[in-house]
Structure formats: C-alpha cells, structure tokens
Amino acid sequence: MSTNPGTTGAAPRLSMAQVLWCGAAIVTLSMGIRHGFGLWLQPITMERGWTRETFAFALAVQNLAWGLAGPFAGMLADRFGAFRVLAAGGVLYALGLVLMAMATSGLAFTGSAGVLLGMAQAGTTYAVIYGVIGRQVDPAKRSWAMGVAAAAGSFGQFLMVPVENWLIAGLGWQSALFILGCAALAIAPLALGLREPQVAAHSGPVQTIGAAVREAFAYPSFRLLMAGYFVCGFQVVFIGVHLPSYLKDQGLSPQVATVALALIGLFNVFGTYAAGVLGQKLAKRYILASIYLLRSVAIVAFLALPLTPWSVYVFAAVMGLLWLSTVPPTNAVVAQIFGVQYLSMLGGFVFLSHQVGSFLGVWLGGLLYDRTGSYDVVWWIAIALGVMAAAVNLPIREQAIARPARAGA
Structure with a gap:
C-alpha cells in the first residue's frame, strides 16, 4: 500500500501570499x-x-556549522513552529556579525564568522522557510512556491552585494558589519508572518522523528539527492567566496567582481523561479542533472576563453541561472517522497551534505591557493564534481514512498 505523504489533514491556516512575502523577505x-x-x-x-x-x-566552518545545525533547527521548527526558530536565528545572526567585526585573532574570527553565523543561518534560511511552505501551500503549487522563495534569496544577493560593497568602501569593513548586524534583527519581526497557530495534522500513519530519519537514510534516492547537493555546495561557495580574489589576482578591478556577484544574484532570480515552475511540469531529477552538467560546461568555457570583464559578466550570468x-x-x-511532516528536518539533512561540500570548496580554495599560488586545481575539481552530480541524480525515484498500513491508522 502506498500512502501519499504530500497531503495534510487540515486546510492551510496562513494565506499563501503572507507566507511567500514574509518568507521571501527573511531569505x-x-x-x-x-x-x-x-x-x-x-x-x-x-x-x-x-x-x-x-x-x-x-x-x-560557517558552512559546516550551518549544515550540522540544520537538521536540529528543522526538527525544532517542525515540532514547535518556525517562528521561534527564525526569531532566535535572527538575534544570533546579528550577534555573529558584531563579533565578526570585533575579532582580532583567527580563533575568535572562526568562532564568530564560523560557528555563530553558521548556526544563525541554519535557523533563518531555506530548510525552515520551506517547512512552512510545505505545510501551508497546496501541493499543486509547492514547487512553484519554493521557486519564489529561492528567487527571493537570489534577489537578496543582487540587492545586498552592491550595498555591502558600498558600505565597506564608505564606512570601512567593521562599520559595515555593525550595520548588517542591525539589519539582521529585522528577521525576528518578519517571522511573525510565519507564525503557524497550530502545525497542521497529518493524514496517514503517524511517524516518530527516529522512524522518519531511518526511513530517509535507508532510501537510495535520498542518499543520491545528498550526493548531488554536496557538489552544489562545493561549487557555489568556492565561486562565491574566492571569485573576487581570483579576478583581482588576474588584474581585474574589484568593481568587476562586485558586478559579477550582483549578476549572479540577478540571474539567479530567474533561474530559481524557472526551476520551481519547471518542477511542476518535468521530472525533477532531469532538471537537477541538467543544472549540474551545465555548471561544469560553463566553468570549462570560462577557463578556456580569454579573461575580460565581459567574459566574467557572461560567466556570472550563466552561473546565476544555475546558482540556487x-x-x-x-x-x-x-x-x-516523504511528505511534509518532517520536511524541515529532512531538508536539513540534505542541506548538511551541501554544507560539507561548501566547507571543502571554500577551505580547499584557500588552502590550495596558499600552496600553489593558483585556484586552477579547485576549478577542475569543481568541473569533475559537476559531471558526477549530473550522473547520480538521474536514477532518483520521485514517487511517494510506499509505507505499510498500520493497524488502527
């Protein structure tokens, strides 16, 4: 017997517009x-x-802390509602940014920019927001709504990167972090719009948290999703953190890097929205495989062609379409596959794999640069991983998992 875990027994309690506006603003x-x-x-x-x-x-460390805290933040959001997790995450975000500005040693910097901000991001980003979307948005529009939320994160990059660059240039890097800390405090009041009066009751057999985790990790398609998401993290965080320094090393002005990061954010708005829309019509495994393969092709072309500001901008636009x-x-x-009862928690576990990849991407970028004086090795690792991710996503089975009927269910 196959149950459909994507439905809930109660009608949505929040309007879809409210969920999307508040969720988009937070992201x-x-x-x-x-x-x-x-x-x-x-x-x-x-x-x-x-x-x-x-x-x-x-x-x-920030990316790893984000990934490790993600399942726990998701578990708390699934159990007690997203509002409390988001509000606490917003306060922690502000604290982490302030301490990042004040850190004078590598250890203190790792503790603030790494551990605190990583934990804050676990409670204020996609896994928690998508749990609310999963519970409050009709399944027929769920992929589209997730695309809207992801597009908001992309717009945030387009909006915030030039603002951050302007703050650093005009006020200095420390003052810029203090101002961003104040901005992060706005997450808490925005989270009021995602305050669910009561977590919707779920139809079908009731699962414990432990049973849900065991079921997911025993399912091959879940492990394949995690493998692909590992590659996603490696690629985007390596590029996002090290691209400005790579371009400066090649003799291009810092303004080129700022424009490139903004273009990634702008085109990512369209890419994530399009992925959400296509997810309502096409097999999602084919969408994912295509994204990973096209990323590798884009990186190869970027490295092979002469480096100019316009080649950077074209690369940024293409990567933006494929970014998130x-x-x-x-x-x-x-x-x-698994339904929405533990969507934030299971999404957190998948994202943990993403963040392990992010950890390796950003750390190896710095380590291998210091060892070799070049980012070339890491670029080619990113290319090879993209091909691998395309291959592992193709066998994924997207159908709702078959669960045996329970007596009295």
Whole structure:
C-alpha cells in the first residue's frame, strides 16, 4: 500500500501570499548578507595580517556549522513552529556579525564568522522557510512556491552585494558589519508572518522523528539527492567566496567582481523561479542533472576563453541561472517522497551534505591557493564534481514512498 505523504489533514491556516512575502523577505536578508562575505576577504586579511586560508577556514566552518545545525533547527521548527526558530536565528545572526567585526585573532574570527553565523543561518534560511511552505501551500503549487522563495534569496544577493560593497568602501569593513548586524534583527519581526497557530495534522500513519530519519537514510534516492547537493555546495561557495580574489589576482578591478556577484544574484532570480515552475511540469531529477552538467560546461568555457570583464559578466550570468536553481527541485523531491511532516528536518539533512561540500570548496580554495599560488586545481575539481552530480541524480525515484498500513491508522 502506498500512502501519499504530500497531503495534510487540515486546510492551510496562513494565506499563501503572507507566507511567500514574509518568507521571501527573511531569505532576502539572511542569504543576501552571506553572499557578500567574499568582499571582506582582502580587507580583513590585509588589516589583520592573516593568510587567505585563515579567512577561508572560518567561512568553511560557517558552512559546516550551518549544515550540522540544520537538521536540529528543522526538527525544532517542525515540532514547535518556525517562528521561534527564525526569531532566535535572527538575534544570533546579528550577534555573529558584531563579533565578526570585533575579532582580532583567527580563533575568535572562526568562532564568530564560523560557528555563530553558521548556526544563525541554519535557523533563518531555506530548510525552515520551506517547512512552512510545505505545510501551508497546496501541493499543486509547492514547487512553484519554493521557486519564489529561492528567487527571493537570489534577489537578496543582487540587492545586498552592491550595498555591502558600498558600505565597506564608505564606512570601512567593521562599520559595515555593525550595520548588517542591525539589519539582521529585522528577521525576528518578519517571522511573525510565519507564525503557524497550530502545525497542521497529518493524514496517514503517524511517524516518530527516529522512524522518519531511518526511513530517509535507508532510501537510495535520498542518499543520491545528498550526493548531488554536496557538489552544489562545493561549487557555489568556492565561486562565491574566492571569485573576487581570483579576478583581482588576474588584474581585474574589484568593481568587476562586485558586478559579477550582483549578476549572479540577478540571474539567479530567474533561474530559481524557472526551476520551481519547471518542477511542476518535468521530472525533477532531469532538471537537477541538467543544472549540474551545465555548471561544469560553463566553468570549462570560462577557463578556456580569454579573461575580460565581459567574459566574467557572461560567466556570472550563466552561473546565476544555475546558482540556487537546485534548491526548489531538491526540496520538492524530498516533500514528494516523504511528505511534509518532517520536511524541515529532512531538508536539513540534505542541506548538511551541501554544507560539507561548501566547507571543502571554500577551505580547499584557500588552502590550495596558499600552496600553489593558483585556484586552477579547485576549478577542475569543481568541473569533475559537476559531471558526477549530473550522473547520480538521474536514477532518483520521485514517487511517494510506499509505507505499510498500520493497524488502527
């Protein structure tokens, strides 16, 4: 007997417009701030006298802490509602940014920019927001709604990266972090719009948290999704953090890097929205495989062609279309297979794999640069991983998992 875990026994209690507006605003802030962290690499390392590896390691820890805290933040959001997790995450985000500005040692910088901000992002980004979307949006529009939320995160990058660059240039990197800390506090009041009066009752057999985790990890398609998402994290965080320094090393002005990051954010708005729309019509495994393969093709072309500002802008636009477009179909597949009862938690586990990849991407970028004086090795690792991710997504089964009927259910 196959139950459909994508339905709930109660009608949505929040309007879809309210969920999307508040969720989009939160993701715009939380993702927009973090996408500009690469702009701080050179001013911080030059003033503090640190190596690039010191900065890269802190951001690598940030991504790992984000991933490790993700399942727990999702578990709390599924159990007690997203509002409390989002409000606490917003306060922690502000604290992490302030302490990041005040850190004078590599250890303190890793603790603030790494551990605190990573935990804050776990409670203020996609896994928690998508749990609300999964419970409050009709399944027929779920992939589209996830695409809207992901597009908001992309718009945040387009909006916030130029703002952060302007703040650094005009006020200095420390004052810029203080101002962003104040902005992060806005997440808490925005979370009021996602305050669910009561978590919707779920139809079908009732699962415990432990049973849901065991079921997911025993299912091959869940493990394949995690493998693909590992590659996503490796590629986007390596590029997001190290691209500005790579371009400066090649003799291009910092303005080119700022425009490139903004273009990634702008085109990602269209890419993530399109992925959400296509996810309602096409097999999501084919969408994911195509995204990963096209990323590798784009990187090969970028490395092979002469480096000019316009080649950078074209690369940024293409990568923008493919940047976070993996997010809506990946999370929609999780909801489609396992239902929405533990969507935030299971999405958190998939995202943990993404963040392990992010850790390696950003850390290896700094480590291998310091060892070889070049980013070339990491670029080619990213290309090979993209081909691998395309291959592992093709066998994924998207159908709702078959669960045996329970007596009295």
